[in-house]
Amino acid sequence: MATTVIWHHLFLDQLSRVNGFVCRNPMLAQASDFSLMGLNLPGNTSNPLGSAITPATVAQIPGLDTLGVSMVRIDYAPWGLNPPHIHPRATEIFTVLKGTLEVGFVTSNLENRFTSKVLQKGDVFVFPIGLIHYERNVGYGSVIAIVGSSSQNPGVITVANAVFRSKPMISGDVLAKTFQVNMTVVDAIQGKM
Structure with missing residues (x-):
């Protein structure tokens, strides 16, 4: 009997977390669990890379838990860079709202094929899950982009x-x-x- 009780508690604990985040009791959910204010505000790009990321993931919006989506706003100073990186749990769909941005990704070994494109306002680009990719402002003004991800916690x-x-x-x-x-x-x- 004691073993069954311990297993039951471990099982319930596993059910209450997804990607490390505690699931909300639906009866206790509030509107604030499903909203985030401030994506209209520019990020601080006065850093060595000249870019700023404002996330809207499950860490900021608890109601995203288990929904499989999230987004970020990225601001780039002139010639700012979001350096080569990987999202282990998400594909990204990237939209430029303002400015000119070079984007690129590299396919996996053995091919290691580099694909890049210069995007303008209104252009969309997709970064497949798990591939190294980057973005760089190639214009003389600031750039704003909104990025959607296929995970509530893309990493x-x-x-x-x-x-x-x-x-x-x-x-x-x-x-x-x-x-x-x-x-x-x-x-x-x-x-x-």
Whole structure:
């Protein structure tokens, strides 16, 4: 009997979480669980990359839990960059609201084919799930984009951060051999991260 009770509690705990987020009791849901204000406000792009991401995922909108969708607003300063990254749980559909933006992705090994395009206001581009991709403002004005994702919690792995800022750090000799450079280059990159 005790084993059954423990299993029952573990089972209920598993049912109450999806992608690490606690499911809301439908009887306690409120309008605030399904809304987010502020996507009309520009993000702060005064950082080394010149971009800012304002998320609207399950972390900000609890009502998205289990619905399989989310979105973000991305702002880019002139020549701002959203560096190469991966979303392990989502395909993205990307829409430019203002400005000119270069986008690109790389297919998986062994092909590693690079696909890119320059987008203008109103253009749409799709980044398939799990592929390394980036966006870069190639105009002289600011850029605003809205991005939809096929997951309430798409996740993000920025390639440079994952490789050069892991905790604990990946051994420098592994990185030097991987990138075919000497340790001085690896140390310099890690020092900037």
